[in-house]
């Protein structure tokens with residue numbers, strides 16, 4: 001077993017950290033205040049190949065394996081202080097680009113992937129509804145057969161990138177008698193389609209540069225070619241999107257934990273109280289030691305889950321373990337980082353509090369911590 005990065009992975013990490021620090025980190029506090037999605041920076045991320053990391057080059061992607069994607073996203077989460085941008089890119093990549101690449105027809109892939117990979121297009125993934133979140137299988141959005149296609153009616157909520165997306169994967173019930181497995185279908189929808197609208201953009205606690213909104217479908221007709229995978233195969237497309245998202249979205253969080261760790265160490269070494277560095281107080285250094293353990297354990301879990309994506313029939317258990325652990329230690333590390341900074345950590349200008357606000361959503365999106373524990377319990381036969 002080799003725990004070191006290959007020379008290529010090291011070079012990838014270094015180039016993304018350098019790009020993030022040099023290009024993505026200006027005026028983040030202001031963007032956060034204004035809740036502004038930086039479309040121009042999205043295009044620059046496209047030039048770096050970030051929105052299409054695992055997609056084969058023939059479709060415009062970077063052709064990385066899943067562990068390479070983990071290395072790249074960790075580097076982004078470490079180098080880029082705009083947590084909303086990192087989140088938007090990760091959601092686009094893992095919940096829209098990946099299922100399209102895995103389940104799309106040749107025509108769908110040729111049509112959408114190049115633009116989704118080069119930063120021209122923004123993608124979204126829409127399953128949550130006002131009445132169904134954790135219990136997403138009880139969705140009410142319906143697609144009924146019409147000549148040459150499907151007519152969709154319903155509302156999706158909390159959709160990342162929804163207000164700015166060009167293309168969205170939308171889940172709808174196509175056969176209520178069959179239930180989620182066999183009775184739901186994923187559709188690949190241009191957001192310019194007649195009957196598609198974004199009814200609202202939410203104001204949020206954190207990740208404020210990542211727009212989240214509500215999507216409404218009113219007699220929206222899409223052709224048969226819009227079906228992603230098979231009719232009735234929505235649960236398959238959803239399952240593979242969730243495996244990739246849960247395993248790799250938190251790779252960025254691992255990078256963020258490393259940044260919190262370094263920030264905390266630097267502050268604990270320079271801030272003095274009672275005539276000594278605060279890092280010499282055991283209750284301060286213990287928090288930092290816990291961050292280091294979180295970083296190492298989180299990285300190992302993410303790399304294993306990423307490896308499982310390509311070497312096992314299912315990565316679902318490992319993806320849930322990684323998602324649960326990393327999101328919870330991210331939240332704890334962000335809170336501890338503020339505590340170590342004392343009053344300065346609480347002030348916006350020190351740019352520590354934003355990481356905590358950004359971290360809170362991590363135990364909710366992509367399945368709450370409670371749901372991850374429930375999935376892990378099911379795998380254990382409970």
Ligand SMILES: Cc1cc2nc3c(=O)[nH]c(=O)nc-3n(C[C@H](O)[C@H](O)[C@H](O)COP(=O)(O)OP(=O)(O)OC[C@H]3O[C@@H](n4cnc5c(N)ncnc54)[C@H](O)[C@@H]3O)c2cc1C
Pocket residue numbers: 091124125126127128132133134135157158159160161207212361364365366367368369370371374
């Ligand atoms: C920042 C952000 C981005 C998001 N992006 C997207 C997106 O791009 N696409 C998308 O489709 N959705 C997205 N979501 C929605 C997200 O997936 C849901 O919010 C999440 O699944 C929880 O659903 P809910 O909010 O309806 O809460 P509920 O399901 O109503 O849960 C409320 C509480 O009850 C608990 N609970 C519910 N059921 C159980 C159970 N069986 N056992 C134990 N506890 C339970 C939950 O854990 C939670 O604590 C996003 C959410 C956020 C916050």
